[in-house]
Amino acid sequence: MPTVIRIAVVVGSTRPGRRGESVARWVADTAAAHPAVIDGRAAVEVVDLAAFDLPLLDESVxxxxxxxxxxxxxxxxDTVAGFDGFVFVTPEYNHSFPAALKNAIDFLYAEWHDKAAGFVGYGIHGGTRAVEQLRQIMAEVKIADVHTQVALSMFADFTFTNPADPTDPGTCTPGPHHADALAAMLDEVIAWSAALKPLRAPAAEPLSV
Structure with missing residues (x-):
């Protein structure tokens, strides 16, 4: 029976009132209609950094x-090790991605290795500069990042109950072209995660050549 490729949708902000939860729900709901998920070849799950309550890196080793x-x-x-690939959902804070996400990445090393990742950015500039910097970090933890990404605009891709209220997180309501980009990105993440699987085999397990 083929192994199911497990993809985590990582909510990269822990800020109260963040919009990342709504974005991650949209990603997960859209991914549920992906052919690989429907036929059982892949599974997508939201992983919220806020639920882990990680302090600033406090491991001495x-x-x-x-x-x-x-x-x-x-x-x-244990959570990160259980996934084959990731979709990082990140806002853009001051030309970069949130400190909470960098901290969470830095806690681990081998658990990230030889996996694939895609990105969904959001912000005034679609989170593109945050994703640009996040891609550099991926190389250091041996994650293969795919080309296609989603860039959501705070002006065009969210609906707000009270636009004048800065604490209103709004609801992620992207245009159809974003769903197309997300589907293409998931194609790449799932394919790359599967292709890299032999490299994730335990060291004691010989690899066929």
Whole structure:
């Protein structure tokens, strides 16, 4: 029976009132209609950083040694290790992505290796500059990032109950072209995650050549 490729939709902001939750729901709901999900070849699950309550990196041993002293680190490591690929949902904060997301990435090392990632950015400029910087981090943790990305505009792709209220998170309501871009990105993430699977085999398991 073929192995199901598991994709995490990572909510990259922990700010109260963040719009990332709504974006992640849209990603997950749209992904549910993807052919690979419908036929059971892939599964998509939302992973919310806020639910892990990670402090600023507090492990005394570098992540490369995988010697985790704290329960919150082990819980996060077990979660990340269980996925084959990721869709990072990130806003743009001051020309970059949130500190909470960088901190969560830095907690781990091997758990990220030889997996694939795509990006859904949102913000005044569609989160494009945040994604640009996030791509550089992916290389350091041995994640293959795919080309296609989604860039959601705060002006065109959200509906607000009270636009004058800065605390109103709004609802993610992207145009149809964004769903097309997301579907193409998922094609790439799922395919790359499957292609990299032999590299994720345990060290004790010999790889066929």
């Amino acid at each position: 570098p992540a490369a040694f995988a010697s985790y002293a704290h329960a919150h680190t082990r819980r996060w490591a």
